[in-house]
Amino acid sequence: xxxxxxxxxxxxxxxxxxxxxxxFSVEQGTITTLIxxxxxxxxxxxxxxxxxxxVRAGRIVFDGxxxxxxxxxxxxRMGLTQSPEGRRCFPGMTVMENLDMGALLRTxxxxxxxxxxVERVFTLFPRLKERSGQYAGTMSGGEQQMLAIGRALxxxxxxxxxxxxxxxxxxxxxxxxxxxxxxxxxxxxxxxLVEQNANQAxxxxxxxxxxxxxxxVRSGTGPELAVDPAVKAAYLGGDV
Amino acid sequence: MDxxxxxxxxxxxxxTGLVLGSVYALVALGYTLVYGVLQLINxxxxxxxMWGTFVVAWVxxxxxxxxxxxLLGAAPYLLIALVAAASASGGLAMLVERIAYRRLVRKxxxxxxxxxxxxxxxxxxxxxxxxxxxxxxLIDGIINAVxxxxxxxxxxxxxxxxxxxxxxxxxxxxxxIKPQVVFSAGNFSVRDTDLTIILAALxxxxxxxxxxxxxxxxxxxxxxxxxxxxxxxxxxNSTSVVSKTFLIGGIMAxxxxxxxxxxxxxxxxxxxxxxxxxxxxAAVLGGIGNLRGALxxxxxxxxxxxxxxxxxxxxxxxxxxxxxxxxxLLVRPTGLLGQTLGRARA
Numbered sequence: 001x002x003x004x005x006x007x008x009x010x011x012x013x014x015x016x017x018x019x020x021x022x023x024f025s026v027e028q029g030t031i032t033t034l035i036x037x038x039x040x041x042x043x044x045x046x047x048x049x050x051x052x053x054x055v056r057a058g059r060i061v062f063d064g065x066x067x068x069x070x071x072x073x074x075x076x077r078m079g080l081t082q083s084p085e086g087r088r089c090f091p092g093m094t095v096m097e098n099l100d101m102g103a104l105l106r107t108x109x110x111x112x113x114x115x116x117x118v119e120r121v122f123t124l125f126p127r128l129k130e131r132s133g134q135y136a137g138t139m140s141g142g143e144q145q146m147l148a149i150g151r152a153l154x155x156x157x158x159x160x161x162x163x164x165x166x167x168x169x170x171x172x173x174x175x176x177x178x179x180x181x182x183x184x185x186x187x188x189x190x191x192x193l194v195e196q197n198a199n200q201a202x203x204x205x206x207x208x209x210x211x212x213x214x215x216x217v218r219s220g221t222g223p224e225l226a227v228d229p230a231v232k233a234a235y236l237g238g239d240v
Numbered sequence: 241m242d243x244x245x246x247x248x249x250x251x252x253x254x255x256t257g258l259v260l261g262s263v264y265a266l267v268a269l270g271y272t273l274v275y276g277v278l279q280l281i282n283x284x285x286x287x288x289x290m291w292g293t294f295v296v297a298w299v300x301x302x303x304x305x306x307x308x309x310x311l312l313g314a315a316p317y318l319l320i321a322l323v324a325a326a327s328a329s330g331g332l333a334m335l336v337e338r339i340a341y342r343r344l345v346r347k348x349x350x351x352x353x354x355x356x357x358x359x360x361x362x363x364x365x366x367x368x369x370x371x372x373x374x375x376x377x378l379i380d381g382i383i384n385a386v387x388x389x390x391x392x393x394x395x396x397x398x399x400x401x402x403x404x405x406x407x408x409x410x411x412x413x414x415x416x417i418k419p420q421v422v423f424s425a426g427n428f429s430v431r432d433t434d435l436t437i438i439l440a441a442l443x444x445x446x447x448x449x450x451x452x453x454x455x456x457x458x459x460x461x462x463x464x465x466x467x468x469x470x471x472x473x474x475x476x477n478s479t480s481v482v483s484k485t486f487l488i489g490g491i492m493a494x495x496x497x498x499x500x501x502x503x504x505x506x507x508x509x510x511x512x513x514x515x516x517x518x519x520x521x522a523a524v525l526g527g528i529g530n531l532r533g534a535l536x537x538x539x540x541x542x543x544x545x546x547x548x549x550x551x552x553x554x555x556x557x558x559x560x561x562x563x564x565x566x567x568x569l570l571v572r573p574t575g576l577l578g579q580t581l582g583r584a585r586a
Contacts, residue, residue, distance in 0.1 A: 050472075050473055051472075052469060052472060052473070072473065072475070073472070073476060076473070076474065076475030077475060081474075088470040088473075090462070090467060090470065090471075091466060092462065092466055093459070093462065093463070097459060100459065101459060101460075101463050101474045104460065104474045104475045105475040155475065
């Protein structure tokens, strides 16, 4: 079943065309990846899917509903969340408060559903449990990344968008983050991943698309693209 | 300079300074809250406070309060006035946001453009109060032009004359609240009104601090202040959060208006000018965007101002206040607790 359908999407950033007529879909239960160089339009794509950017042309359909003009909070309520580029944890809030913000629209606080999901996040990232009372602004980049992903899961999303979860992390941590992305998928949450760290990402992706200056130039399964000579030359050079 | 007067009346001066400072602090909270979520100085905020002081006076007129009584005797009137002023100021603050700011913020207007709109909103609020007799006469004229067609007449001007008289002059409370000394030692005495004002302001402050710290809406306000885009990704509707922030600031101004009236018992349409500058100074002094800073800045400003006028004479009061601001900003450009509401761990 198709969970997310992006149809002929174009988005402007000021007067510049950031994305030009891109189309792709995300099947339920998969990891779909967008790879591409800096400025290719990956982050703009995710921001537009979350409702932070205005669509110039095209359509976004999520879970059978047209959300092209929906407000960001309406999209979260429908089960679409994001861990943004640069983590964007709330620096003046503790780990617990950040997770609680992720559960902002949940209505099952009383019945313990939220507490249960905090435990689920702590199982995925035991490190966060140790730091639960610490202010996010004082944590390391890796810890903040874990928090950003955990926070995005707190709304019990059907689809979670992960923007560059490996950015700026040590190789060991990157491997850890990717294995957790696998686990998130195994627990039933569909993942749309944006990565510059193409090698690791492609290995795990069911479907992948290559973005170049705002357009999709290549699509295939992850393993296919991982061995594609053109992709290899452009994106897999000095990767981990 | 009269040092002996300052020393012999030190406690007395401190208490009266804290009373004034409590009002500054409560109004300063409104500036700081809105600055936190919008990075905007809401110049109309002091006029929202001014409207609150008039609502208090109108409640006293409407309920027929007159003569003179103790604080306890005035308590029923004050409680009604508290509800009315807090609702009116809260509602008015939301209206200002809706009309003067929302569209500009949504269109990402440059900050000085929004600032001009803020100054405009301030003038509209104060001048509407200043010509309220003429506003009522205008409404009277329009309505009677219609009613007159059917041969009737409604005397709106007459009905409201108690509320509109001397529109550009001083409106005093029809009921005088006589302070009672509850405690005294030597030449130092504490009055029940002063104590009530300081305590009420402190309770409001602590309440707000806990609200921002512990409740869901409080956390959401902090999230929007720290990172509006990330807050949107959590499902926060920033328009509604901003509107509620104005409501909270307005309610605080309404409470401040009641406390001000307990102490002063009179108000004018241009009260917001001086008080607004003082409260804004208090907010900057404490570190704009920081709730506890607003409290500290307000109380400090009130007290220092009072010492200053005792020492140099009352005409030096404002000089001392602003000298304090300049000196503190020279040493700490971000104010005493200089961090934004966003970074604040409260």
